[in-house]
Amino acid sequence: MGSLDPIFYPTSIAIAGASPGKSGQWFLDSIRTSGFKGPIYAINSKGGEVSGLLAYTNVKDIPGPVDYTICCIPAPHVPQLVRDCAAKGVKTISIYTSGFSETGTQEGRDLEREIVRIAQASRIRIVGPNCLGVYSPKVGLSFASDFSRRVGKVALIGQSGGNTSYLIRAASQRGVRFSKAVSYGNACDINESHLLEYLAHDPETEIVAAYIEGIKDGERFHRVLSRLSAVKPVLVLKGGYTRAGGEIAASHTGSLAGSAEVWDSLIQQSGAISVGNLEEMVDLLVTFALLPLPRGRKVGVFGGGGGASVLATDELTMAGFTLPRLPPELIKELMELFGNTAGMIFKNPIDLSMVGYSQSFYDVVKRLLSYSSGDSFDLGLIHAGFGQAAWFSSSAFEIEINQFRDFVTRIHRETDKPLALVLQFLITNWDWQKALDLQRGCSEAGMPVFHSMASAAKAIDRFLRYHEARQRAGKTG
Amino acid sequence: MTKGNDSLDSLFNPRSVAIAGASPGKPGQLFLDSLLASGYKGQIYAINSKGESISGLKAYRSLGEVPGHVDYVVCCIPAPAVPQLIRECAAKGTKAVSVFTAGFSESGTEEGRRLEDEVSRAARETGVRVVGPNCLGVYSPRVGFTYTSDFPMESGDVAFICQSGGNSVYTTRAATYRGIRFSKVVSYGNACDVGESDLLEYLAGDAETRTVAIYIEGVRDGQRFFQVLTELACRKPVVVLKGGHTGAGAKAAASHTGSLAGSDQVWDRLLQQAGAIRVYSLEELVDVLVTLSLLPVPQGRRVGIFGGGGGATVLGTDDWSRHGFVLPPLPEAIGEEIRRSVPTEAGLILNNPLDLSSFAYSDRFYELIRRLLIYEGFVDLSVIHIGFGQAAWFSTSVFDAEINSFKDAVTRIRSEAGKPLALVMQYLITGWDWQKSIEDLQQGCAAAGIPVYYSMTSAARAIDHVIRYHERRRARGFD
Numbered sequence: 001m002g003s004l005d006p007i008f009y010p011t012s013i014a015i016a017g018a019s020p021g022k023s024g025q026w027f028l029d030s031i032r033t034s035g036f037k038g039p040i041y042a043i044n045s046k047g048g049e050v051s052g053l054l055a056y057t058n059v060k061d062i063p064g065p066v067d068y069t070i071c072c073i074p075a076p077h078v079p080q081l082v083r084d085c086a087a088k089g090v091k092t093i094s095i096y097t098s099g100f101s102e103t104g105t106q107e108g109r110d111l112e113r114e115i116v117r118i119a120q121a122s123r124i125r126i127v128g129p130n131c132l133g134v135y136s137p138k139v140g141l142s143f144a145s146d147f148s149r150r151v152g153k154v155a156l157i158g159q160s161g162g163n164t165s166y167l168i169r170a171a172s173q174r175g176v177r178f179s180k181a182v183s184y185g186n187a188c189d190i191n192e193s194h195l196l197e198y199l200a201h202d203p204e205t206e207i208v209a210a211y212i213e214g215i216k217d218g219e220r221f222h223r224v225l226s227r228l229s230a231v232k233p234v235l236v237l238k239g240g241y242t243r244a245g246g247e248i249a250a251s252h253t254g255s256l257a258g259s260a261e262v263w264d265s266l267i268q269q270s271g272a273i274s275v276g277n278l279e280e281m282v283d284l285l286v287t288f289a290l291l292p293l294p295r296g297r298k299v300g301v302f303g304g305g306g307g308a309s310v311l312a313t314d315e316l317t318m319a320g321f322t323l324p325r326l327p328p329e330l331i332k333e334l335m336e337l338f339g340n341t342a343g344m345i346f347k348n349p350i351d352l353s354m355v356g357y358s359q360s361f362y363d364v365v366k367r368l369l370s371y372s373s374g375d376s377f378d379l380g381l382i383h384a385g386f387g388q389a390a391w392f393s394s395s396a397f398e399i400e401i402n403q404f405r406d407f408v409t410r411i412h413r414e415t416d417k418p419l420a421l422v423l424q425f426l427i428t429n430w431d432w433q434k435a436l437d438l439q440r441g442c443s444e445a446g447m448p449v450f451h452s453m454a455s456a457a458k459a460i461d462r463f464l465r466y467h468e469a470r471q472r473a474g475k476t477g
Numbered sequence: 478m479t480k481g482n483d484s485l486d487s488l489f490n491p492r493s494v495a496i497a498g499a500s501p502g503k504p505g506q507l508f509l510d511s512l513l514a515s516g517y518k519g520q521i522y523a524i525n526s527k528g529e530s531i532s533g534l535k536a537y538r539s540l541g542e543v544p545g546h547v548d549y550v551v552c553c554i555p556a557p558a559v560p561q562l563i564r565e566c567a568a569k570g571t572k573a574v575s576v577f578t579a580g581f582s583e584s585g586t587e588e589g590r591r592l593e594d595e596v597s598r599a600a601r602e603t604g605v606r607v608v609g610p611n612c613l614g615v616y617s618p619r620v621g622f623t624y625t626s627d628f629p630m631e632s633g634d635v636a637f638i639c640q641s642g643g644n645s646v647y648t649t650r651a652a653t654y655r656g657i658r659f660s661k662v663v664s665y666g667n668a669c670d671v672g673e674s675d676l677l678e679y680l681a682g683d684a685e686t687r688t689v690a691i692y693i694e695g696v697r698d699g700q701r702f703f704q705v706l707t708e709l710a711c712r713k714p715v716v717v718l719k720g721g722h723t724g725a726g727a728k729a730a731a732s733h734t735g736s737l738a739g740s741d742q743v744w745d746r747l748l749q750q751a752g753a754i755r756v757y758s759l760e761e762l763v764d765v766l767v768t769l770s771l772l773p774v775p776q777g778r779r780v781g782i783f784g785g786g787g788g789a790t791v792l793g794t795d796d797w798s799r800h801g802f803v804l805p806p807l808p809e810a811i812g813e814e815i816r817r818s819v820p821t822e823a824g825l826i827l828n829n830p831l832d833l834s835s836f837a838y839s840d841r842f843y844e845l846i847r848r849l850l851i852y853e854g855f856v857d858l859s860v861i862h863i864g865f866g867q868a869a870w871f872s873t874s875v876f877d878a879e880i881n882s883f884k885d886a887v888t889r890i891r892s893e894a895g896k897p898l899a900l901v902m903q904y905l906i907t908g909w910d911w912q913k914s915i916e917d918l919q920q921g922c923a924a925a926g927i928p929v930y931y932s933m934t935s936a937a938r939a940i941d942h943v944i945r946y947h948e949r950r951r952a953r954g955f956d
Binding site for chain 2: 029144159163173240278305313
């Protein structure tokens with residue numbers, strides 16, 4: 001098969017089924033607000049106008065060349081559209097329409113087979129059906145208008161449109177940027193193996209994430225995944241992992257899910273990283289994309305109240321980290337700086353709740369991170385727990401939190417130690433907005449941000465284990 | 478001096494409170510201001526050594542100078558002066574003191590331990606009950622007594638005893654936000670006099686408390702604790718989070734509240750034998766409290782899942798299956814009807830889970846869920862699943878209205894059908910304008926007594942905890 005480049009870098013796009021108030025118009029509007037530079041055409045069998053564009057009644061009527069078509073017309077008409085697109089010289093058709101193999105009906109399966117036959121006879125490639133298609137920020141192609149226009153190094157392939165959208169949004173918000181993402185649905189032509197094979201050679205992609213419900217060709221998938229995993233970290237979340245979930249996956253994307261045991265051993269053998277849920281996927285993407293690799297497991301935790309520090313220590317210990325004690329001379333230095341107040345621990349975790357988010361916070365953390373001895377930290381975690389303090393003045397908090405963001409991002413910029421922020425906050429009417437501002441500031445500065453000590457510990461542990469396993473296997477990097 | 482637990486009544490129902498160490502800009506003033514703002518009805522007195530007025534109150538130089546009776550003292554004075562204050566309390570007739578001051582056994586110093594011994598000796602000899610030191614003290618909404626002004630003054634039936642002040646604040650706030658109200662909360666710190674066992678014994682007999690939550694770092698007397706916990710757990714559900722359950726965490730706990738933590742295996746066995754529910758994080762603690770307080774006990778493990786997009790539904794099914802729930806197929810008649818009425822759309826799943834993303838949140842949504850909920854023999858538990866951040870497209874202009882009608886539909890269903898019903902709101906924290914609507918939805922549902930969870934995993938785990946709790950009780954012949 002040829003390169004998949006055309007599906008990611010189209011130069012002209014047509015939307016078939018671009019009727020006002022329907023999904024076709026939403027696709028159209030999303031592309032127009034995402035900065036796509038090439039011509040965009042609307043196709044509507046009834047003609048008319050949509051979003052200010054005059055609609056053509058057929059793809060063949062479009063005067064210029066069309067590279068890429070998004071299909072939103074009813075399933076029975078899709079085969080004819082594929083034929084017309086092939087005749088027009090369209091290279092890729094991404095089919096949003098559902099009603100194919102995922103319905104479990106003979107009619108749906110037949111329709112899907114038919115479009116595959118047409119595609120194979122011509123040279124057109126199909127993404128989907130039953131999918132949202134491609135997000136490729138480099139050319140401004142997107143299926144949602146709020147996705148970032150900045151290009152990154154993470155590629156995502158997702159069999160579910162909703163989960164793909166969620167992952168892009170959640171990871172973007174935490175500072176992860178994408179090279180490309182594909183919601184690929186029923187995978188009747190382009191499937192997970194094609195995509196992974198392509199991504200192995202994609203110079204713009206350094207990390208690969210996949211949400212998969214079922215695979216088309218297990219042997220090939222295994223081969224491709226192993227080859228890809230040898231050169232890039234691959235994070236795989238399996239939807240329909242349980243039997244009941246697998247049955248649902250069948251009616252979602254027509255997938256045969258396979259048993260959990262087979263899946264586990266396949267992932268393990270191929271060297272990919274198995275992920276349990278969407279939140280964990282985001283945590284791992286944040287870690288792999290933003291955190292420099294820690295040299296070891298000695299962690300320093302800065303901040304957090306007394307009880308939060310006790311629980312943080314439990315979480316980190318369970319994930320295999322150690323919290324070395326501070327050397328006595330350093331403790332002495334800190335004691336002289338701050339004195340003692342209720343619940344403060346001049347150990348590790350270093351409870352800085354009474355210091356607030358002042359210059360002293362910056363000074364102490366800088367001092368601790370730069371401290372070098374046999375027991376110096378491999379990794380620093382700044383622990384900000386909102387909702388723990390009994391008293392606060394919202395007006396002062398407003399200022400403090402901005403100060404804190406400035407100090408944290410400054411420390412992050414100035415240190416070469418791996419450093420992350422754990423921002424544990426209550427979702428309440430007064431907390432989230434400020435927490436979000438803080439998160440955004442840190443994420444934009446390229447700092448990994450996690451929402452709990454448990455999730456940070458788990459993700460960074462997976463990161464370390466991935467590299468440890470590679471070292472054992474004699475692979476570097 | 479008698480030290481029966483009747484004396485703990487004085488912790489929760491003080492008619493007059495004095496803050497010792499109420500100096501401007503210091504914790505004493507923060508305690509004072511919290512109390513002034515909370516609507517506490519009793520007398521409030523400020524004490525500081527300089528006698529300077531504070532927060533609009535005249536301050537007295539010592540407890541002895543206070544003209545009226547003082548039931549309860551909040552102590553914020555330096556550690557070395559605390560033992561003497563306890564004796565002054567006794568002289569004044571004060572029954573209870575909570576000591577915020579730190580610098581006692583948790584400091585790990587000889588001096589700190591000696592001071593704490595003196596405090597407990599003073600308590601023992603005088604009969605004054607001491608909470609702490611190194612703690613925030615008591616929140617008792619019935620009388621408007623609190624240590625932070627944003628806790629609600631509405632009472633509930635959950636009691637929480639917590640060895641960490643910060644964790645007590647976080648948990649109380651988080652649970653309050655999800656619709657739980659407390660009978661009483663105690664942050665009890667180093668537990669030099671009033672210990673966890675005293676509190677639990679008291680709560681076993683407390684008519685206002687139906688559920689007990691515990692965050693504990695270490696116990697003073699393991700045998701007594703086990704005995705008290707077992708008796709309490711026979712009568713009321715008890716949820717326990719053990720802080721410092723790893724070796725390193727235990728060391729952190731020792732310097733936090735001077736606790737001896739004990740090994741994790743010992744704790745695990747102890748909690749299991751006592752019949753308590755063990756959780757591993759504050760979030761899980763809140764999830765279980767939400768379940769115990771707001772969800773009628775499901776009579777089995779058949780769950781119906783309504784809402785959520787295709788991919789979210791696949792993962793949701795995995796989550797519920799992993800926790801031992803089963804998803805029976807939709808009743809044939811209703812399934813047929815739905816399939817006939819829904820236009821085809823990408824990835825729609827029309828069974829159980831039932832993907833309602835095409836339904837918007839109209840009257841049809843309300844009618845359908847209501848019918849499914851009361852359908853005889855279908856499910857034991859219904860979960861409405863609303864995922865934000867999954868939809869590729871949405872219109873902000875209709876979103877607010879849709880969320881509102883969704884909220885109305887869900888709360889109406891809840892008020893009309895007494896069946897177990899939970900809402901899972903899976904959302905991204907984003908800067909979008911419509912965050913406000915999501916918040917209103919969560920608040921509206923929590924206020925209507927609907928248990929709200931933030932993910933399918935956490936809902937399934939918490940509800941599984943509670944079902945297993947009742948299964949164990951049945952096996953023991955308690956229920």
